[in-house]
Amino acid sequence: MSEFVRPKSKEEFALNFAQIKPPMNDTEAFYESSRCLFCYDAPCVNACPTEIDIPLFIRQINTKNTEGAAKTIYESNYLGNTCGKVCPTEVLCEGACVFNNQNVKPIEIGRLQSFASSNAIMGNKKLFELGNPNGKKVAIIGAGPAGVSCACELSREGFEVDIYEAKSQSSGLVMHGVAPYKITNEVVMHEMSYLEKQFGYKVIYNNIIDSRDKIKALENNYDAIFLGVGLGKTNRIGLNGENLENVFGAVEFIEKLKLQHEEVTIGKKVIVLGGGNTAMDVASECARMGSDSVKLFYRGDKTKMSAYEFEYDLAKGVGVKGVFNAVPLEILEEGGILKGVRFANTTNKSKKVPESEFTEECDMVIMATGQSKMVNFFSLINNLELDKKNRIKVNDRFQTTNEKYFAAGDAMNGGVEVVNAVAEAKMAAQGIKKYLLKVKA
Amino acid sequence: MDDLSINFAGIKAPNPFWLASAPPTNSGYQVMKAFDQGWGGAVWKTLGVPVINVSSRYGGLNYRDTRMMGFNNIELITDRPLKDNLKEIEEVKKYFPDHAVIASLMVESREEWHQIVRDVENAGADGLELNFGCPHGMCERGMGSAVGQEPEVLKTIVSWVKEVAKTPVIVKLTPNITDITEPGLAAVEGGGDAISLINTIQSLVGVDIDNFVSYPNVGGESTNGGYCGPAVKPIALNMLKNCAQHSGINIPISGIGGIENWKDAVEHILLGASSVQVCTAVMHYGFGIIREMTSGLERYMDNKGFNTINDMVGKALPNIKTWENLNLNHKVTANINADKCIECQLCYTACEDGAHQAIGLQKDVSRVPYVIEENCVGCNLCSLVCPVEGCITMERKDDGKEVVTWSDKTIKGTAPETFNDERAGGIGHYVPEPKDALNKNR
Numbered sequence: 001m002s003e004f005v006r007p008k009s010k011e012e013f014a015l016n017f018a019q020i021k022p023p024m025n026d027t028e029a030f031y032e033s034s035r036c037l038f039c040y041d042a043p044c045v046n047a048c049p050t051e052i053d054i055p056l057f058i059r060q061i062n063t064k065n066t067e068g069a070a071k072t073i074y075e076s077n078y079l080g081n082t083c084g085k086v087c088p089t090e091v092l093c094e095g096a097c098v099f100n101n102q103n104v105k106p107i108e109i110g111r112l113q114s115f116a117s118s119n120a121i122m123g124n125k126k127l128f129e130l131g132n133p134n135g136k137k138v139a140i141i142g143a144g145p146a147g148v149s150c151a152c153e154l155s156r157e158g159f160e161v162d163i164y165e166a167k168s169q170s171s172g173l174v175m176h177g178v179a180p181y182k183i184t185n186e187v188v189m190h191e192m193s194y195l196e197k198q199f200g201y202k203v204i205y206n207n208i209i210d211s212r213d214k215i216k217a218l219e220n221n222y223d224a225i226f227l228g229v230g231l232g233k234t235n236r237i238g239l240n241g242e243n244l245e246n247v248f249g250a251v252e253f254i255e256k257l258k259l260q261h262e263e264v265t266i267g268k269k270v271i272v273l274g275g276g277n278t279a280m281d282v283a284s285e286c287a288r289m290g291s292d293s294v295k296l297f298y299r300g301d302k303t304k305m306s307a308y309e310f311e312y313d314l315a316k317g318v319g320v321k322g323v324f325n326a327v328p329l330e331i332l333e334e335g336g337i338l339k340g341v342r343f344a345n346t347t348n349k350s351k352k353v354p355e356s357e358f359t360e361e362c363d364m365v366i367m368a369t370g371q372s373k374m375v376n377f378f379s380l381i382n383n384l385e386l387d388k389k390n391r392i393k394v395n396d397r398f399q400t401t402n403e404k405y406f407a408a409g410d411a412m413n414g415g416v417e418v419v420n421a422v423a424e425a426k427m428a429a430q431g432i433k434k435y436l437l438k439v440k441a
Numbered sequence: 442m443d444d445l446s447i448n449f450a451g452i453k454a455p456n457p458f459w460l461a462s463a464p465p466t467n468s469g470y471q472v473m474k475a476f477d478q479g480w481g482g483a484v485w486k487t488l489g490v491p492v493i494n495v496s497s498r499y500g501g502l503n504y505r506d507t508r509m510m511g512f513n514n515i516e517l518i519t520d521r522p523l524k525d526n527l528k529e530i531e532e533v534k535k536y537f538p539d540h541a542v543i544a545s546l547m548v549e550s551r552e553e554w555h556q557i558v559r560d561v562e563n564a565g566a567d568g569l570e571l572n573f574g575c576p577h578g579m580c581e582r583g584m585g586s587a588v589g590q591e592p593e594v595l596k597t598i599v600s601w602v603k604e605v606a607k608t609p610v611i612v613k614l615t616p617n618i619t620d621i622t623e624p625g626l627a628a629v630e631g632g633g634d635a636i637s638l639i640n641t642i643q644s645l646v647g648v649d650i651d652n653f654v655s656y657p658n659v660g661g662e663s664t665n666g667g668y669c670g671p672a673v674k675p676i677a678l679n680m681l682k683n684c685a686q687h688s689g690i691n692i693p694i695s696g697i698g699g700i701e702n703w704k705d706a707v708e709h710i711l712l713g714a715s716s717v718q719v720c721t722a723v724m725h726y727g728f729g730i731i732r733e734m735t736s737g738l739e740r741y742m743d744n745k746g747f748n749t750i751n752d753m754v755g756k757a758l759p760n761i762k763t764w765e766n767l768n769l770n771h772k773v774t775a776n777i778n779a780d781k782c783i784e785c786q787l788c789y790t791a792c793e794d795g796a797h798q799a800i801g802l803q804k805d806v807s808r809v810p811y812v813i814e815e816n817c818v819g820c821n822l823c824s825l826v827c828p829v830e831g832c833i834t835m836e837r838k839d840d841g842k843e844v845v846t847w848s849d850k851t852i853k854g855t856a857p858e859t860f861n862d863e864r865a866g867g868i869g870h871y872v873p874e875p876k877d878a879l880n881k882n883r
Contacts, residue, residue: 034506037828040786043808062505101783102829 003319006266006290013261016288017180020314021085024108024115033062036107039098044109047096049423050077054093054109061116070120071127073113078152078426079145081121081191082174083419084114085183088277090310092419118187121194130200131158136436139164139222140201141209144172145418146409146425147228148195153429155199159436163201164218166208170196172230173410174418176255179281181288185258215380219404224432227392227400227407228425231371231415241331242367246338250274250282250368257285264289267364271341272296272320273328274368275305280315282366287318294320295360297341299327301348323360327352331365338363371415381405389414397431398424406432443742444749445735447481449716450609450635450693452568454541456481457750458706458734461697461718462545462570462613465728467519469529473536475723479731482541484637484718485530487518487572488557489547490584494520500646500656502672511672512721513646515657515664517578518547523557527564534565543611547572547584551601558605568608571599571633573624574615574640576667586640589615592627599631609634611695614680617643621680622687629690636684637695637718639677641667670721674699678712682761685713701730703737711757715750765847772839773819775799775812781832784808788823788833796822798873816871 007013024032036058044054053072060069073080089095089110097106120127136159140147143165151161169175170192175185196203209215218225234249236242246267257264270291272283275298283296296315298305302324305312312322326343327350333339345356373390385393385401391414392400392407399406408428409421433439445456459482460466460475467486475483494516502511519526534542544561546569548554558569573595575585588595595612602610612628614621616639628636645655645665655663677698684690696714700706701722709717722730747753777788777800789810792800799816800823803809812823824833850856857864 031506037785037787039784040790041802041808043784098783098785102781 004288004290007261013180014184016290017285019085019184020181021108021111021114023118024111029061029112029115032108033058033112035099036062037098043096043098044093044107047092048076049092049417049419050083050426051423052076052080052113054113057116058107058109058112061112066116066119067123067125067127069116070125073117074120074127077419077422078149078195079174079191079418079422080117081114082145082171082183082188083422084110084112084117085187086174086178086417087419088308088310088417091308117191121190124194124197126198128156128198131156133160134158134437136160136223137162137221138224138226138432138436139218140226140228141218142166142172142228142230142409142411143170143192143203143205144228144230144409144421145174146230146411146421146428147172147226148192149422149425150226150228150406150408150429150432151201152195152199153426154432155201157429157433159432161201162222163203164207164209165203165205168205170203170205172228176258177251177278178258178418179254179285180258180261181284210377210380212380223404223436225405226425226428226432227405227411228409228421229374229377230410232374233372234367235370235372237328237367237369239328239331241333241338244331244333244336244338244365246363247331247365247367250278250366251371253366254278254282254285257289261289266291267362268292269362270294270364270366271360271362272366272368273341274298274370275300275307276368276370277307277311279368280307280311280320282368283320284315284318286364286366287315287320291364295323295362296320297323297326297328297343297360299325299346300350301325304348329357332359338365341365371410374411394428397434398428399431399435403435406435443739443747445481445738447716447750449541449695450568450611452482452541452543452609453539454481454716455539456735456738457710457714457716458482458731459484459541459543459695459716459718460723461720462487462543462572463720463724464516465720465723467521469533472529472533472542475728475731476533476537476540478728479735480540480728482543482567482716483533484543484545484570485526485561485566487545487547487575488523488526488561489518489572490549490553490582492517492520492578495659497657497659500666502646502670509670509721509725511644511646511668512670512724513644513656513666513668514641515577515659515666518545518572518575523560527560530561530564530566534567541567543568543570545570545572545613546602547575547579549582549584554598554601555605558602562607566608568611569602569606570611570613570637571602572613572640573598574613574638576615576617576641576643577665586615586617586643589613589624589640590618592623595624596627596631599628599633603632611635611637613640613697614638614684615640616676616680616698620683622683622690625684625687625690629692633692635693635695636690637697638684639673639680639698641669642673642676644668669698670725671699671701671705674705674708678708681709681712681714682758685755685758686761701725703734703741706734706738707741707753710750710753711755712761713755713758715754765851767846768844769847769850770839770843770845771837771841773835773837774814774817775819775821775823776834776836777810777812777823778832778834779809781829782809783829783832785828786810787826787828791822791826796820797870813871818866818870 038055042055057069057072093109094106099106140163143163171188266289270286286294325346329342340361345353383402392412406428408424462484466483472483498516500513501509504510544566573589579585580587612633693715695716696709697718706717789800799813800810827833
């Protein structure tokens with residue numbers, strides 16, 4: 001089926017995973033920015049969790065004040081370039097663009113945002129002055145979008161910030177989880193090192209916080225601690241055969257693909273289980289890796305999928321076939337080798353249809369069944385309360401039930417977009433400031 | 442089929458679209474190419490006293506991604522030898538005997554004028570255009586706009602030309618003057634057969650903010666030039682109207698200034714032009730734009746039932762009056778068509794900040810703004826900023842029965858007379874308290 005052949009080199013990989021939001025050149029940015037109407041109380045701004053003044057930065061690009069545009073962006077969103085590329089702009093800013101109301105193509109806000117911010121990154125433009133040191137130290141656990149955003153804001157406010165990161169790079173899921181056709185690792189790294197240099201916080205890599213002793217040490221050495229730990233491994237759903245070879249969790253699979261794609265083997269017939277955005281990503285990625293057939297099975301009706309429509313369209317566009325109202329019953333093996341998945345049809349109310357069972361052959365299964373919460377880690381911290389869904393409970397300043405701890409991002413919101421983590425973490429930093437500097441609300 | 446042909450003060454042409462005297466008419470090659478593609482006439486690049494041109498010569502005014510909304514040049518009249526130009530005029534006329542070739546001229550003394558008129562008429566020119574408009578380079582030498590700004594001098598030179606001219610004489614006027622009808626009248630008094638307007642407007646098109654010099658840059662220095670292109674059309678139209686409505690100026694007028702498409706041409710014609718001249722649009726897009734211009738003009742004439750160009754010349758003039766004769770009772774207010782509204786709220790912010798606070802927002806209900814009728818003065822601003830054609834329309838609100846003008850009021854003694862006179866219109870209008878302006882977001 002596939003129009004994609006298994007990539008054998010870095011170049012072929014880049015070709016198969018061509019950027020869906022490629023960089024704009026000066027001319028394109030100029031013409032695109034010329035179209036913006038400069039709406040009053042602009043809907044694009046209201047649709048952005050970080051409330052970037054979009055009409056302003058577009059006008060700045062148009063008047064060749066690209067550096068000013070970058071400043072406008074970073075002022076509101078420290079992951080300006082990353083968000084320009086990985087945000088679901090179709091349902092956020094660009095989806096809100098008033099041009100949609102007359103079927104005119106909305107302004108390509110995401111690409112314009114990346115144009116201005118990458119210009120600042122590549123030119124290593126200094127956009128911010130750091131605040132005078134206030135003598136307070138904050139530890140951040142996790143150098144993902146939340147942790148980095150929090151670190152930038154705190155550094156600007158004069159805090160000394162150390163980020164403890166379990167892995168060897170920052171950016172969290174952006175590097176390890178976002179589909180490669182949305183952003184390249186190289187682009188992610190450029191923004192990460194730009195921010196580190198610009199804001200001067202320290203990232204301590206390969207340093208996992210996984211014991212009470214380590215937590216104690218942090219508590220003794222820092223005035224406050226921010227939790228930006230995200231989510232854990234893919235949820236297992238209790239199917240027979242889940243532990244077979246060639247049955248993967250989506251998050252684990254994607255991470256390997258992003259870091260070592262040359263070592264990833266792809267089945268000829270792949271089954272993806274799930275209906276979220278991660279399921280769409282992983283299905284699309286398998287197709288682009290040259291699999292002959294990629295089928296995505298979702299237990300409910302197509303309209304019930306949590307994935308955005310445009311994400312499903314992207315997957316369909318590379319040959320992924322969606323199968324709906326099909327619930328997996330067990331993963332089949334023969335002599336320890338994966339053979340297929342047995343499904344039953346469901347009604348629209350997700351009830352099994354009697355005698356509707358069928359078997360789909362495959363040599364690879366990817367379970368995009370959500371990520372687990374880091375409950376073991378949370379239990380290391382005293383008085384850290386979780387909600388019913390095991391998300392960290394916070395107040396309106398993003399302070400947890402243990403007053404020294406603040407939290408934002410997936411660990412707190414259960415897993416939304418990068419841009420949500422960035423927005424919340426910036427507010428959490430302000431919460432930390434109020435807490436440590438006794439600033440009145 | 443419409444008849445687009447014209448007889449302009451005795452100069453015949455297959456259509457009213459002429460190339461203005463400028464770089465596109467610098468050579469026989471260009472004029473032949475233009476005629477071949479459908480242009481009806483060409484005013485040759487001004488022939489006359491010897492000059493040297495500089496490099497560079499042009500500057501453009503862009504609006505966002507639109508190039509050359511306005512255009513500025515510091516080029517002078519032709520720098521090619523007169524004999525070459527004469528030879529080429531002769532050749533063009535051989536190929537295109539029915540097209541209008543008009544020689545634009547600029548010399549100094551009476552003898553020079555006599556000689557050059559004879560030369561170009563011998564070469565076959567169908568008419569003459571006297572360049573009294575060039576606002577840079579030539580005026581410092583006492584020619585071009587220096588003549589156009591002195592009605593008496595202009596009149597004298599026109600009469601010199603008329604002493605020998607056998608073909609119609611068009612006098613080209615400069616807009617760099619307070620009242621264009623003064624040189625217009627002088628052209629009539631001197632015996633001119635027609636006038637053409639406007640020449641370029643003296644201008645600095647922009648400043649290079651990195652190098653502290655205006656455009657165009659001639660080795661780090663610059664000078665003022667002549668402004669033209671779409672941006673000057675409104676100025677040209679007003680001057681055209683002033684001349685066309687003047688009872689003393691009863692000779693044909695060739696309209697020039699910002700003509701880029703058929704509609705621009707029609708506007709000039711409706712204000713009294715019986716031929717139109719184009720330069721910047723050709724310098725931007727080439728001679729090919731003539732196809733759109735003739736097609737649009739023909740369609741318009743069909744729709745309006747005009748058979749000849751003459752049928753439409755000056756059609757709009759009777760409706761253009763002085764301000765004091767406008768109907769003060771006429772009342773329109775804005776109407777927002779919600780079906781077409783894209784919710785950009787530009788009308789809201791324009792009215793709020795730039796007009797009369799007559800548009801409101803339905804907070805938390807819908808982004809479609811609404812008009813506060815009693816505040817709306819019918820200024821049009823909202824409909825002008827609205828990006829959707831036909832979304833905001835101005836609806837008539839008065840009954841149209843009684844016409845009252847400022848003139849009437851002055852005669853009847855009902856016009857407001859003191860600074861706080863309640864008979865002035867603004868007294869009933871709602872204006873928010875100054876302090877209400879504070880702490881409004883964005």
